[in-house]
Amino acid sequence: MNDFRSIGRAYDLDGSQKLRGAAKYAGDLSVPGMLHGVTLFAPVPRALVKAIDAGRARKMPGVVVLTADNVSGSNRFGPVKRDQPVLVGPGEEARFVGDALALVAAESPALAREARDRIEVELEELPVVSSIEEALQGGAPAVHAEVPDNVCARGEVTMGDVEAGFAQAAVIVEETVRTPRQEHAYLEPEAALATFDERGRVILYSCVQDPYYFGYDIAQAVGLPANRLRVVATPLGGGFGGKDDITLQAHTVLLALHSGRPVRMVYSREESIRAHPKRHPMEIRLKVGATENGFLTALEAQVLTDAGAYTGRSPVVVTVALHSLSGPYAIPNLKLQGVSLFTNNLVTGACRGYGQPQTTAAREIVLDLLGARLGIDPVRLRKANAVGPNARPGTPLAKLDSEPSAREVIDAALAEAGELRPPAPGRRAGRGVACAMPLFDIGALPSLGLAGVSVGVEVMVDGSIIVTSSAVDMGQGVRSALALMAAEELGVDPGQVTVLLGDTDTCPKSGPTTGSRQTYVSGNALLAAARALKERMATEAAERLDASPDQLEFREGAVRVLSEPHRALTLGDLARHCYYHGINLREESWFKAGQAIIGHTFVATVADVEVDTTTGDVQVRRLVTAHDIGRAINPTAVRGQLIGGSVQSLGWALTEDLAQEACRIMTPSLSEYIVPTAMDVPEVEAVLIENPYPSGPFGAKGVGEHATVTTAPALLNAIYSATGVMVRDYPATPEKLARALGAFDESDDPERNTRTKGDGQ
Amino acid sequence: MAVIVSLIVNGQPRTAEVGPTDTLLDLLRDRFDLTGAKRGCEKGDCGACTVIMDGQAVCSCLVPAPQAEGARILTIEGFAETEEMAAYERAFLAAGAVQCGYCTPGMVLSVKALLDFTPRPTRRQIEEGISGNLCRCTGYRQIVEAVELITDDAEGVPR
Numbered sequence A: 001m002n003d004f005r006s007i008g009r010a011y012d013l014d015g016s017q018k019l020r021g022a023a024k025y026a027g028d029l030s031v032p033g034m035l036h037g038v039t040l041f042a043p044v045p046r047a048l049v050k051a052i053d054a055g056r057a058r059k060m061p062g063v064v065v066l067t068a069d070n071v072s073g074s075n076r077f078g079p080v081k082r083d084q085p086v087l088v089g090p091g092e093e094a095r096f097v098g099d100a101l102a103l104v105a106a107e108s109p110a111l112a113r114e115a116r117d118r119i120e121v122e123l124e125e126l127p128v129v130s131s132i133e134e135a136l137q138g139g140a141p142a143v144h145a146e147v148p149d150n151v152c153a154r155g156e157v158t159m160g161d162v163e164a165g166f167a168q169a170a171v172i173v174e175e176t177v178r179t180p181r182q183e184h185a186y187l188e189p190e191a192a193l194a195t196f197d198e199r200g201r202v203i204l205y206s207c208v209q210d211p212y213y214f215g216y217d218i219a220q221a222v223g224l225p226a227n228r229l230r231v232v233a234t235p236l237g238g239g240f241g242g243k244d245d246i247t248l249q250a251h252t253v254l255l256a257l258h259s260g261r262p263v264r265m266v267y268s269r270e271e272s273i274r275a276h277p278k279r280h281p282m283e284i285r286l287k288v289g290a291t292e293n294g295f296l297t298a299l300e301a302q303v304l305t306d307a308g309a310y311t312g313r314s315p316v317v318v319t320v321a322l323h324s325l326s327g328p329y330a331i332p333n334l335k336l337q338g339v340s341l342f343t344n345n346l347v348t349g350a351c352r353g354y355g356q357p358q359t360t361a362a363r364e365i366v367l368d369l370l371g372a373r374l375g376i377d378p379v380r381l382r383k384a385n386a387v388g389p390n391a392r393p394g395t396p397l398a399k400l401d402s403e404p405s406a407r408e409v410i411d412a413a414l415a416e417a418g419e420l421r422p423p424a425p426g427r428r429a430g431r432g433v434a435c436a437m438p439l440f441d442i443g444a445l446p447s448l449g450l451a452g453v454s455v456g457v458e459v460m461v462d463g464s465i466i467v468t469s470s471a472v473d474m475g476q477g478v479r480s481a482l483a484l485m486a487a488e489e490l491g492v493d494p495g496q497v498t499v500l501l502g503d504t505d506t507c508p509k510s511g512p513t514t515g516s517r518q519t520y521v522s523g524n525a526l527l528a529a530a531r532a533l534k535e536r537m538a539t540e541a542a543e544r545l546d547a548s549p550d551q552l553e554f555r556e557g558a559v560r561v562l563s564e565p566h567r568a569l570t571l572g573d574l575a576r577h578c579y580y581h582g583i584n585l586r587e588e589s590w591f592k593a594g595q596a597i598i599g600h601t602f603v604a605t606v607a608d609v610e611v612d613t614t615t616g617d618v619q620v621r622r623l624v625t626a627h628d629i630g631r632a633i634n635p636t637a638v639r640g641q642l643i644g645g646s647v648q649s650l651g652w653a654l655t656e657d658l659a660q661e662a663c664r665i666m667t668p669s670l671s672e673y674i675v676p677t678a679m680d681v682p683e684v685e686a687v688l689i690e691n692p693y694p695s696g697p698f699g700a701k702g703v704g705e706h707a708t709v710t711t712a713p714a715l716l717n718a719i720y721s722a723t724g725v726m727v728r729d730y731p732a733t734p735e736k737l738a739r740a741l742g743a744f745d746e747s748d749d750p751e752r753n754t755r756t757k758g759d760g761q
Numbered sequence B: 001m002a003v004i005v006s007l008i009v010n011g012q013p014r015t016a017e018v019g020p021t022d023t024l025l026d027l028l029r030d031r032f033d034l035t036g037a038k039r040g041c042e043k044g045d046c047g048a049c050t051v052i053m054d055g056q057a058v059c060s061c062l063v064p065a066p067q068a069e070g071a072r073i074l075t076i077e078g079f080a081e082t083e084e085m086a087a088y089e090r091a092f093l094a095a096g097a098v099q100c101g102y103c104t105p106g107m108v109l110s111v112k113a114l115l116d117f118t119p120r121p122t123r124r125q126i127e128e129g130i131s132g133n134l135c136r137c138t139g140y141r142q143i144v145e146a147v148e149l150i151t152d153d154a155e156g157v158p159r
């Protein structure tokens, strides 16, 4: 039915350069005369800064030191509320270990660090708020004096009558689930180069997910008119939401402005972990009611999250978390409340999935506990409650504008997974399932997507194409996806299309590359621009081909008369004609979602594990994740998103916990913060289901974040099915499991005693 | 105290003055502008800085620059010039093994070192061979598939 020529092809415009080491990331850039910048971070999580004496550092030759006094702008930034200081000055409070007190630039990084060590800071340490519990306590210190109750954001969603729903329930399950703070652990730590153009404007090259947002927020913070700052996104060495917020970029610009020299800053791994916002840790209290037959009657929830020291993206993450709580299930009665609390911990922000992994992690394991109580199989329980044509989901953001395929994805994942294989001797095998209906931003949420995006398309004089968008490529393949879509629409080979991304001078504003949105939003804007050009070109071609414009098609590099494809004009000839006849072949189109709802995909993940019941060691054997993605513009890239996302979620389920004690970081580097290696990865497969999405470009939905949502609970459910132990406190480390399995109680476990003796210990 | 180091980089004799705490990674990136070797952690955790030193894959961030005296170093820029690279490139692109690409140069060189010693590795041997190279994007599966494609290519038979 679909005779696509470009859509559905495997295509990678950036791969060769990256493979050859030729791709230039921000930290690889250097220009003559460049200085190296470093940051003096707050040495303690909370303190009043009394004085900063940089006299000794400033005496060093060629050294530039900046403190808050040198900042002429607002000195504040933040995506929702500008409450985070660029530099904390004397008389102000440092609120977490990622707050910056001073900046130093010098001829070499070593010299800059030496100068930094000579800065003397006088601090009065203050008591910290180190956890959600502490933040809630009456009499707790206020992290921000103007917010005495430490409440950063609240949210609430109510539908139906939750009390009536519980009254109808035969069984009610109440559980508290905790999910840890997650570090993005992209391989590329943050880096930036700030330099000047020939008019003295600042050019900031950096790994950022939203060049326009960085441009305007940094400009106001440092006191530059927005048109004096150009932001160019370099290839991102991974982003996952963590590069959607400002870290060293404002600092780099400040150092360049004050030294008059180009400045480069590169974070170490430890600095990266310290400075950029993390996935919100959450405590989720759930109460679920169901009839004897397993039909869900009511869901009540309190979601508590640790915002960290500043607002970050908490208000939006709380909203998304609440609206994703009921997932792909039609639950008639909901009462969902969320609160985000200020602490002196690391700031939280965007992290792949944006609140949805946490709520899904809680709901999906509680459903298995409920199923066990009712004696109903987890798959049957999920299918019985799945949203469908007659069973619609509850929350306003969860309204559907595509056919729900919640059951279809479960069947597809199970079919691909096959039978659960028997375990190795001494181990127990189990299978877990988890489902979700993750959202992607179609540009309807101002808070997420800053509604409305623009993309430019230009047909050059020889018929080659240039596409411009301020979307950024972080390996997810938006460049290739836009090339494929432009090629399809204009009837040319993808090789004819050049895609320029991420530059505020040359690309129109396409909003953040977050929320799994760019294929959808930039794709739609691109199509609008390409269609406008086609219409214009068809009018010209019709005259020359002696046909009517609606008889023409754009195919194989030419404009052809539909019934007689040999009557054709090459795109090059047509473009040249337009060039000399004053026909504009450059178009920027604006796309804005016409409806205040959000897009959804349907996801089911099946996980098979083997557990050593003595040590608590978990071997993941198989992961299959099935997604209804509308249309795969580039199937290889989509598969990459789904498998990569699954493995990130595997890490979060089993090992990753960016723990803080007394607001200090307990896992400061990749030696302590353990992400999966190739040895930890099971057989993992992605199943793509393509039910075209009516408003998507070529039917495509968003896909980038969605595999991070279901894998973790599928794994915990698998462990539960294997052992009978449900871990409610992610991650399911061997220590936690072994303790729960009673293996540490030696008197209970003769086998362990024997082995200990046999080892001669 | 500066030290003079002479070594062979990608077949060319090179000499540079290094500081006593400089690493081979500093030398390659900051002196020779060979930025294909990436900084990811500078403590041996991530493998993004992997180069081949006298035939072995090493984390260049862990090699003190003075210790590279007389060594033969192959970086991704050098490997990219070889005929062998063509098969790697085909395989990595076909498998979808490159996403953000930050791990990729180190990954490619770890694979090369593996295949130099074990031309037809098992799946487990591949996983072990790249286990010192973190990749946060791909989930590794496609990288393992790429290595299998390379070896199939070399033998002319699919496994």
Ligand code: FES
Residues within 6 Å of the ligand: B038, B039, B040, B041, B042, B043, B044, B045, B046, B047, B048, B049, B050, B059, B060, B061, B062
């Ligand atoms: S930079 Fe060398 S191992 Fe990470």
Ligand code: FES
Residues within 6 Å of the ligand: A187, A237, A238, A475, B097, B098, B099, B100, B101, B102, B103, B104, B134, B135, B136, B137, B138
């Ligand atoms: S491709 Fe991004 S870290 Fe491997």
